[in-house]
Amino acid sequence: MSTIVFALPGNETLADNIRKQLGVEKGDAVVRHFPDDETFVRVDSDVKEKDVLLVCTLDHPDEKLLPLYFLSQTLKELGVRKITLIAPYLAYMRQDKRFNSGEAITSELFAKLVSGFVDRIVTIDPHLHRRSSLEEIYTVSATVLHAAPLISEWIRNNIPHALLVGPDIESEQWVSAVAKDARAPFVVLKKIRHGDKDVEVSIPQIVEFKHYTPVLVDDIISTARTMIETVGHLKMAGMRPPVCVGVHGIFAGDAFMELLRAGADRVVTTNSIIHASNRIEIAQVILKVLPNSTIT
Numbered sequence: 001m002s003t004i005v006f007a008l009p010g011n012e013t014l015a016d017n018i019r020k021q022l023g024v025e026k027g028d029a030v031v032r033h034f035p036d037d038e039t040f041v042r043v044d045s046d047v048k049e050k051d052v053l054l055v056c057t058l059d060h061p062d063e064k065l066l067p068l069y070f071l072s073q074t075l076k077e078l079g080v081r082k083i084t085l086i087a088p089y090l091a092y093m094r095q096d097k098r099f100n101s102g103e104a105i106t107s108e109l110f111a112k113l114v115s116g117f118v119d120r121i122v123t124i125d126p127h128l129h130r131r132s133s134l135e136e137i138y139t140v141s142a143t144v145l146h147a148a149p150l151i152s153e154w155i156r157n158n159i160p161h162a163l164l165v166g167p168d169i170e171s172e173q174w175v176s177a178v179a180k181d182a183r184a185p186f187v188v189l190k191k192i193r194h195g196d197k198d199v200e201v202s203i204p205q206i207v208e209f210k211h212y213t214p215v216l217v218d219d220i221i222s223t224a225r226t227m228i229e230t231v232g233h234l235k236m237a238g239m240r241p242p243v244c245v246g247v248h249g250i251f252a253g254d255a256f257m258e259l260l261r262a263g264a265d266r267v268v269t270t271n272s273i274i275h276a277s278n279r280i281e282i283a284q285v286i287l288k289v290l291p292n293s294t295i296t
Contacts, residue, residue, distance in 0.1 A: 003291055004047060006075075008056035008068060010274060015055040017283040018086070022290060027052065031067050041070040048079035051291065053086055054118070059250060059273045061091035065113070072117040084290075085118040088272035088282055089248045090134075093127035111137035122289060124272055124282060125219050125247045145285050147247045147270050148174070152181030154268070154280050155215055159243060163187065163212035167230045171218070178217050185209070189233060206237055213265075214242035221246035221269065224255040228262045241265035249275045 006027035007015030019026055028044040052075055056068050072083055092110035095103070111134075114121070120141040126134060134142035155162050155178070164186035166175035172188045179186035187209065214234050216227050227244050234242055241263050249256075249269035256277065259267055271278040 003051045003053060004045060005053045005055065006045075006071065008054070008064065008071065011055045011057060013274075014057075014086075014088070014271065014283060015053075017281075018053065018055065018286060018290070021283065021287050024053075025050075029071060031071060039067050039070055041067065041074055043071070043074055043078055047075055049081055052080045052083045053290065054083055055086045057088045057273055058091040059089050059248075061110070069113075069117055076117070082120070083118045084120040084122060085114070086122045086286060088124045088270075088286070089250075090121070090123040090126040094129070096130050096137075107131075108137050112139075115139040122286060124270070124285070127220065143289050145289065147272070147280070147282065147285065148178050149181055150270065150280050150282065150285060151217060151245055151247070152178050155182040155184065155245070159184075159213050159215055161212045162215045162243075163209050165189065165214045165216050165230065165234065165242065167216070167218075167226050174219070175217055184215075185212075189230065206239075210238065211240075213240050216242050216244045216264075218244075218246050220248045220250060221255065221259075221267075222250040222252050224251070224259045227264070228259055231259070231262045231264055235263050243268065245269070245280075246277075248272050249277050251275065251277075 003022065003024040004027045005015050005019040005024060006029055009031055030042040032040050034040055054072065056064060058064060075083060092106045095106040098105055115138050118140060121138060122143045124145045124147050126144060134144060162182060162184040164175050164179040164184055166172050166186065166188035169188055175186050175188065216230055218227065221227060231242055242265060244259060244264045244267045246269045250273065256267060267277045268279045269275055269277045270280040270282045272282055
């Protein structure tokens with residue numbers, strides 16, 4: 001069976017990278033809006049009996065869901081064999097329980113919708129908090145990939161004398177794994193709460209690491225409040241300006257500039273969501289789980 005790669009608008013660069021590495025066909029489609037904002041979709045490629053790789057990262061999901069649905073359903077009507085959705089960032093993972101009476105459990109509802117029009121999902125570091133796997137809510141095959149090795153490699157190649165810093169004890173497992181592959185030491189900030197608004201933060205072995213460059217790593221940078229707070233603690237401790245690294249750079253509101261104004265030396269993300277901070281290419285990890293790939 002032959003493979004063809006389609007990209008929703010805004011995902012062309014990643015899709016082209018994947019397609020060229022696989023040596024497969026580029027899918028041609030038109031996805032645009034009428035003056036009244038309704039979506040128009042037309043598939044211009046022959047897709048009958050082909051496997052489709054459909055690239056669409058799902059930040060700002062509300063504006064992407066209908067075009068994605070329309071394109072997927074049209075491809076199925078035209079006779080494709082299988083649709084694999086490559087969504088490096090997978091939205092609607094946080095609302096995974098009914099926190100208050102009457103609330104929608106949107107992670108389950110979104111999963112049900114997407115499972116209805118694709119056959120497989122490939123994503124990177126979804127926010128699995130109270131879930132052990134995506135298959136708990138998705139009824140199609142779901143492949144979860146991890147960006148930690150890519151981040152470790154970037155740190156190794158770009159930050160001499162790096163010190164990985166975790167903002168709290170909950171981050172220790174993630175930070176320690178990145179630090180190990182980066183061949184760098186790590187510390188986790190210790191917080192002692194004296195009252196509701198009185199929190200003392202200490203950095204273990206601060207004297208030993210004075211000449212290291214702190215590197216803050218998180219899976220999602222949304223409002224950036226945790227990173228901004230951590231940058232402030234490091235500044236008060238006399239550490240060098242830190243480098244902030246995120247897998248998914250959502251940067252809600254003015255979060256990116258606020259993080260820089262707080263004292264971050266640099267802010268670096270993977271290209272799971274297109275942003276000026278993208279420095280870490282994710283295509284190589286995605287390619288390993290795709291058909292026709294020679295990357296191992």
